[in-house]
Amino acid sequence: MILLKPDAVGSDGIRTDVEKLIQDTNLEIVDRCVVTLCREDVLDVWPRFANEKFPISRELNTLYMTSGESECFLISGLRAAAKAVSIRNEIRRAHRGAPFANFLHAPTDSVELLSNITKFFGTDRNPSRFVRHADDSEPVGIWGRLAGEDKEKGLIAARQIWARVQQGGWSSVWREPVVGKWVLHLKRGALQSIDFGMSALSELIPEWPPDVVVSVYLEAEHRGEVALLSGTANGIRTLCWRAADLGLLARVENSSQPHTDLSSVPPSVNRPRPV
Secondary structure (H helix, E strand, O other), rough: EEEOOOOHOOHHHHHHHHHHHHHOOOEEEEEEEEEEEOOHHHHHHHEEEEEOOOOHHHHHHHHHHHHOOOEEEEOOOOHHHHHHHHHHHHHHHHHHOOOOOOOOOOOOHHHHHHHHHHHHOOOOOHHHOOOOOOOOOOOOOOOOHOOOOHHHHHHHHHHHHHHHHHHHHHHHHHHOOOOOOEEEEEEEOOOHHHHHHHHHHHHHHOOOOOHHHHHHHHHHHOEEEEEEEEHHHHHHHHHHHHHOOOOOOOEEOOOOOOOOOOOOOOOOOOOOOOO
């Protein structure tokens, strides 16, 4: 099964690419349906977000997935499930999106696949017969400052950012360029979860309010990296080590020299450590 998310449904180019990839991999679309998901539907497809560890992920994904129509393709053929995942990955590489607004969904294991097919292509398509599957993965979610008194502010920030994106596109929420000789950049990385990464960024720069933390983190994930702030050589280097300790991928840029990526330096290197 492949689920075209709202931004894919609204793009003739992506739809054409998906259908061509299905044909090129010797698969056949045997059924399809157009659906408009509600909040509960989103949790049925991605039950991880029902966990309170992921409040910001849940809010962003729900706002996105309920923003318009989605379309499900039921496909058949040799190794259809694995090929569907490959098609999803190919589309995401070709059409870069945000970490949650990423065009396609394709189930990655047999439990998720059966659950998704039952929900959208049950014999009588009766939602009352659907049972939500369990997500046994254990990524780290929200923590620290962002999990405390700023939790509700984080949800409000997510809603405000999505409203701005709806009006002006993703570029409307990108921040102004950071100017300086020594600049710290946050890089996109395969972190535990969006909520974990945002929590770590909030700990790294505690003076930033939740709306800045959420928008800057999304910009890094969407664009590959984003400049956080500038300062002295020692201060920026120390922040880079601190970022690594928090589980973030970061690099220091000296504008007078080729960039130095410090995120891959092993912990055993003798380096200044933050208090």
